[in-house]
Amino acid sequence: MAYTQHAKTLAEEVHQRIRADILAGRLLPGQRLKLALLCDEHGVSLSIVREALTRLAAEKLVRAQPQQGFAVTALSVAELRDLTFVRIAIESVALRRAIELGGVEWESRLLAAHHRLAHTPVHSPADPKRLSEAYAQAHAQFHETLTEACGSPRLLELQRSLYDTSELYRRLSYMLNRRRRNKAGEHRGLLDAALARNADRAVAMLAEHYESTTRTLVESGILERPAIGDAA
Amino acid sequence: MAYTQHAKTLAEEVHQRIRADILAGRLLPGQRLKLALLCDEHGVSLSIVREALTRLAAEKLVRAQPQQGFAVTALSVAELRDLTFVRIAIESVALRRAIELGGVEWESRLLAAHHRLAHTPVHSPADPKRLSEAYAQAHAQFHETLTEACGSPRLLELQRSLYDTSELYRRLSYMLNRRRRNKAGEHRGLLDAALARNADRAVAMLAEHYESTTRTLVESGILERPAIGDAA
DNA sequence: TATGTTTAGATTATCGATTTATAATTTACA
DNA sequence: TGTAAATTATAAATCGATAATCTAAACATA
Numbered sequence: 206m207a208y209t210q211h212a213k214t215l216a217e218e219v220h221q222r223i224r225a226d227i228l229a230g231r232l233l234p235g236q237r238l239k240l241a242l243l244c245d246e247h248g249v250s251l252s253i254v255r256e257a258l259t260r261l262a263a264e265k266l267v268r269a270q271p272q273q274g275f276a277v278t279a280l281s282v283a284e285l286r287d288l289t290f291v292r293i294a295i296e297s298v299a300l301r302r303a304i305e306l307g308g309v310e311w312e313s314r315l316l317a318a319h320h321r322l323a324h325t326p327v328h329s330p331a332d333p334k335r336l337s338e339a340y341a342q343a344h345a346q347f348h349e350t351l352t353e354a355c356g357s358p359r360l361l362e363l364q365r366s367l368y369d370t371s372e373l374y375r376r377l378s379y380m381l382n383r384r385r386r387n388k389a390g391e392h393r394g395l396l397d398a399a400l401a402r403n404a405d406r407a408v409a410m411l412a413e414h415y416e417s418t419t420r421t422l423v424e425s426g427i428l429e430r431p432a433i434g435d436a437a
Numbered sequence: 438m439a440y441t442q443h444a445k446t447l448a449e450e451v452h453q454r455i456r457a458d459i460l461a462g463r464l465l466p467g468q469r470l471k472l473a474l475l476c477d478e479h480g481v482s483l484s485i486v487r488e489a490l491t492r493l494a495a496e497k498l499v500r501a502q503p504q505q506g507f508a509v510t511a512l513s514v515a516e517l518r519d520l521t522f523v524r525i526a527i528e529s530v531a532l533r534r535a536i537e538l539g540g541v542e543w544e545s546r547l548l549a550a551h552h553r554l555a556h557t558p559v560h561s562p563a564d565p566k567r568l569s570e571a572y573a574q575a576h577a578q579f580h581e582t583l584t585e586a587c588g589s590p591r592l593l594e595l596q597r598s599l600y601d602t603s604e605l606y607r608r609l610s611y612m613l614n615r616r617r618r619n620k621a622g623e624h625r626g627l628l629d630a631a632l633a634r635n636a637d638r639a640v641a642m643l644a645e646h647y648e649s650t651t652r653t654l655v656e657s658g659i660l661e662r663p664a665i666g667d668a669a
Numbered sequence: 670t671a672t673g674t675t676t677a678g679a680t681t682a683t684c685g686a687t688t689t690a691t692a693a694t695t696t697a698c699a
Numbered sequence: 700t701g702t703a704a705a706t707t708a709t710a711a712a713t714c715g716a717t718a719a720t721c722t723a724a725a726c727a728t729a
Contacts, residue, residue, distance in 0.1 A: 213503035214712065240681070250714045252484060255682085259488055263495030271445035272720055274681060284591075291591045294530045359516075359523045363595070446682070472711070482684045487712085504690055506711060 219247050220257035227266050227277055228372045229338070234279035238267060265370055278370075282428050285374060289419045292367045297408045299352035299360050304404045307354030312400055318343070318350040319396045323389060327379070336376050345372075347392060351399060351411075378418045381425045386417060451479050452489035459498050459509055460604045461570070466511035470499060497602055510602075514660050517606060521651045524599045529640045531584035531592050536636045539586030544632060550575070550582040551628045555621060559611070568611045573604070579624060583631060583643075610650045613657045618649060 223243070226232045243254045262269040268278050280288065303311065322343040329337035345368065352364060391414050398407035422428060455475070458464045475486045494501040500510050512520065535543065554575040561569035577600065584596060623646050630639035654660060 216712080217503070239679095241679090251681090252487075252713060252715095255484075256488065256491055256712095259491050260495055263492050271449070272681065273722095287589050287591045290589055291595070294592070295527070298526045357519050357522055359519045360526070363523070448682080483711090484683060484685095504711065505692090 215249055216253050216256040216260075219243075219249055219253050220260050222247060223257055224261060224264075224266060224369075227261070228369060229341075230335075230373050230376055232277050234277050234373065236277045238275040238277065240274065264366060280374065280428070282423055285371075285419060285422065285428065288367065288371055289415050292364070292371065293412045293415055295360065295367065296348075296352060296364055296411060299355040299357065299364060300399070300407055300411060301404045302355035302357065302360075303352045304399055304402050304407060306356050311350075311354040314353070315347075315350050315396065315399060318347045319392060322347045322392060327388075334380060336379050341372070341376070351395065374422055375418060377427065378421045381427065382421050386421070447481060448485050448488040448492075451475075451481055451485050452492050454479060455489055456493060456496075456498060456601075459493070460601060461573075462567075462605050462608055464509050466509050466605065468509045470507040470509065472506065496598060512606065512660070514655055517603075517651055517654065517660065520599065520603055521647050524596075524603065525644045525647055527592065527599065528580075528584060528596055528643060531587040531589070531596060532631070532639055532643060533636045534587035534589065534592075535584045536631055536634050536639060538588050543582075543586040546585070547579075547582050547628065547631060550579045551624060554579045554624060559620075566612060568608050573608070576607075577604075583627065606654055607650060609659065610653045613659065614653050618653070 223232070223238075232238070238258060240251055240254050240258075243258075244251055247254070258267055258269070258275045261267040262275065266278055267275045269275050307315075322340075325340045325343045326337060327340050329335060329339075348368065349361070349365065352361060355361065391410065395407060395410050395414065398410055455464070455470075464470070470490060472483055472486050472490075475490075476483055479486070490499055490501070490507045493499040494507065498510055499507045501507050539547075554572075557572045557575045558569060559572050561567060561571075580600065581593070581597065584593060587593065623642065627639060627642050627646065630642055
């Protein structure tokens with residue numbers, strides 16, 4: 206995920222901060238991002254906020270409309286389905302390569318990442334409805350490690366970018382999911398398949414893992430009403 | 438490719454202009470892009486050029502180094518190989534879907550795009566060493582049409598972005614390729630395979646099509662010396 | 670009451686100037 | 700003569716102000 210790398214420029218700093226706000230759900234899909242408010246909030250000038258939002262727009266986390274400012278990207282059902290399809294397509298390729306190329310080094314890191322994930326509480330003690338920040342991190346780390354050994358930096362970056370785009374939908378899904386899907390089991394299965402070098406099974410599990418999240422969201426109907434709140 | 442959509446803001450206008458300069462090879466890989474010079478050239482203020490370059494950096498067409506400005510992205514051999522790998526991976530998925538989903542409508546457009554490509558002169562009369570602008574367009578169009586029917590806007594956009602990144606390497610390859618590879622034949626074969634709904638053959642041809650371009654470049658050794666010229 | 674038009678307020682887009690950081694050059698010292 | 704510190708020059712990053720544009724409210728008209 207690479208939150209808070211030591212940013213070398215102010216614009217980069219603010220870019221990462223706003224990005225984190227979006228991914229953590231502090232800024233909601235559809236919400237307008239008014240420049241002046243963001244300036245106050247981060248204590249910087251217009252140019253900085255503009256540059257930050259411009260970058261986020263290029264990453265598709267916010268949408269820019271000329272003369273009308275910026276808003277957090279809100280995915281339609283169709284777009285979420287498409288995103289899921291592309292993620293599965295790309296990660297399948299990466300996962301197959303990783304399973305093919307990864308060595309003992311990779312196996313160890315994967316095992317470690319899974320162990321951390323399995324032992325991180327899903328909900329924060331403070332707000333039991335929400336996903337904890339620590340879990341979100343561990344989850345991202347596990348999925349990243351899974352394909353890490355694929356040997357293609359570019360593919361990995363694509364994967365990370367798409368992961369980010371779907372991050373807040375993933376959080377939503379967690380909050381919605383009443384019948385408590387067995388996430389832990391799915392991760393365990395993924396781990397086992399990868400370590401057993403069973404690419405077909407791993408890929409199938411990954412696809413199901415992603416599709417079920419999307420299904421939960423679509424069936425909940427929460428995506429229909431574009432949760433537009435104003436201001437930042 | 439979407440050159441010169443009617444841009445609604447100045448920054449977008451300049452962004453597209455610089456982008457076109459890079460893709461057409463008027464700005465070379467490794468070349469530093471000094472803000473002041475670009476301001477003069479396009480008759481705009483610093484902020485505008487900064488925003489344009491920031492976007493190009495997000496698209497990976499230029500590289501930004503904090504406190505040191507921007508430079509046109511120069512791919513190393515390893516990066517070019519990786520790029521090729523990712524392009525093949527992504528377009529393979531898209532092509533298979535297109536072959537599966539595409540209807541008569543798609544076939545017609547593909548046939549038309551191929552016809553146009555086949556009848557556009559490769560070199561411009563003005564500069565017989567360089568690739569003509571018209572051919573570059575037609576080529577882009579053909580490849581875009583090939584996968585158009587895949588049903589995934591996101592996948593197509595990814596494809597286009599990667600196509601752009603490799604655009605100037607493709608042009609280089611054309612200029613270098615002495616033994617005159619049979620490009621026309623490859624395109625013809627791709628067309629036939631697609632129309633015959635032979636996904637495996639089409640994908641294989643596509644992969645070979647891209648890999649041979651990369652091979653030409655790598656073997657030429659032209660990528661080794663990072664063609665750094667200063668100024669814009 | 671509904672529709673279209675004008676006007677005031679708010680917000681974004683752009684600019685030119687200032688501040689800050691890096692790179693190049695000179696000077697001092699071993 | 701070579702290295703390190705100090706100085707200057709160059710370019711990027713940031714800011715605050717102005718111009719252009721949009722949104723919404725108030726008003727007039729049918």
